Each structure stands twice: as structure tokens, then as C-alpha cells.
Amino acid sequence: MEFSLFAFYAFAAVVLFAGIRVITSRNPVHAALYLVLAFFTTGCIWMLMHAEFLAIAIVLVYVGAVMVLFLFVVMMLDINLDRVREGFWQYLPVGLVVGLLMVAEMVVVLNGTYFKLDAAPPPGVPAASFSNTQELARELFTNYVYPFELASLILTLAMVAAVALTLRRRANTARYMKPDEQIAVKAADRMRIVKMQTEKDE
Known part of the structure; x- marks a missing residue:
């Protein structure tokens, strides 16, 4: 072996x-x-x-x-922990059904002869100069660059939304977000121009 x-x-x-x-x-x-x-x-x-x-x-x-x-x-x-374990036997049948379905799917995927499919040839040994990371990066940033960037934007949006949801009003001292006020803000409210007299050094 x-x-x-x-x-x-x-x-x-x-x-x-x-x-x-x-x-x-x-x-x-x-x-x-x-x-x-x-x-x-x-x-x-x-x-x-x-x-x-x-x-x-x-x-x-x-x-x-x-x-x-x-x-x-x-x-x-x-x-x-006692309260968590109370519902174990209640959800056990559903868990067994899901587990059996997952096992059946893995058997079908790994055993291609079940559907009379031709097994894929085993991959050869890569050369010494082959870089798995370089090949993956080339595929991501050439053929799949738009789905990759779209996925990054969706994940960033989800992260910002999660942070905004956690900053809700809890107490007088807690930080929270007011989306309606942020949307209704105007450019004049963000910046104020103050006119000051110049001072000369004596």
C-alpha cells in the first residue's frame, strides 16, 4: 500500500x-x-x-x-443545555430522513455506474512547476470575473445590512441607525461654510 x-x-x-x-x-x-x-x-x-x-x-x-x-x-x-436537549427526540425523525437523503445523494454521485455513466479518467500527476492557486486565480479573474465580482458585492451588502440591523435602538446610551433620516438628508445639511475674518500677526 x-x-x-x-x-x-x-x-x-x-x-x-x-x-x-x-x-x-x-x-x-x-x-x-x-x-x-x-x-x-x-x-x-x-x-x-x-x-x-x-x-x-x-x-x-x-x-x-x-x-x-x-x-x-x-x-x-x-x-x-437541558432545554436544548428537550427537542432532540422530537426532531430525530426529520434528521434521520435528511441524513439518509444525503447518504443516497453521495452514493449516486460517487458511483457513476448507477446511471450507466462512464467514469471520468483519473487525473494525472501535475508537473513540478504547476501551481493550483495560479490556475484557480486565472479562471476566476478571466472566465468568471463578473460572477466573482457580483458575489463579492452581494457579500459586502449582506455584511453592511447585518451591521445596520444590529445597531437598532435598545437604550438611550446605545448606538442605532436611522435609515429614514439618512435617506432624507440634503447636501446643505452635510456641509456648512463659515466665513471668518482673517487675523494678522502683530
């Missing part, structure tokens, strides 16, 4: 174990830490597939930013 194949099976086993522990852990902090392990191990699998950019992206974005935020939120909030 080659080392890459052995590493893939080892990483896949770790991902499965971490994923199961995410949904079975009673402590939300432990579940978040197991999710960090699942993300990091997925990045290792992508490294084996020569997808360096995706591996670094999942480590920096999900492990380094999103999961750290989740951990801070979970640790700072006073979560009543």
Missing part, C-alpha cells in the same frame, strides 16, 4: 470520527473542537489531492476564523 493511500484512509477515519462526535457530544465546546478537527483533517485530504489553495483556505477561514468565533460565542453565552 502506498503512503498516500494509507494517509487518505487514516485522514478519512479521523474525519468520520470527528463528524460523529460533533453530533453526539453533550458539551457544545467539545462539539466545536471536534468540528475544528474535522475541518483541519479535510484540509489534509485536499493537500493529498494537490488542492493546496482549498486546503489553506479551509484552515485559515473555517478553523482560524469561523470556528474561533463559534467557540467565543458558545463560551460567552449562558446556554441552558
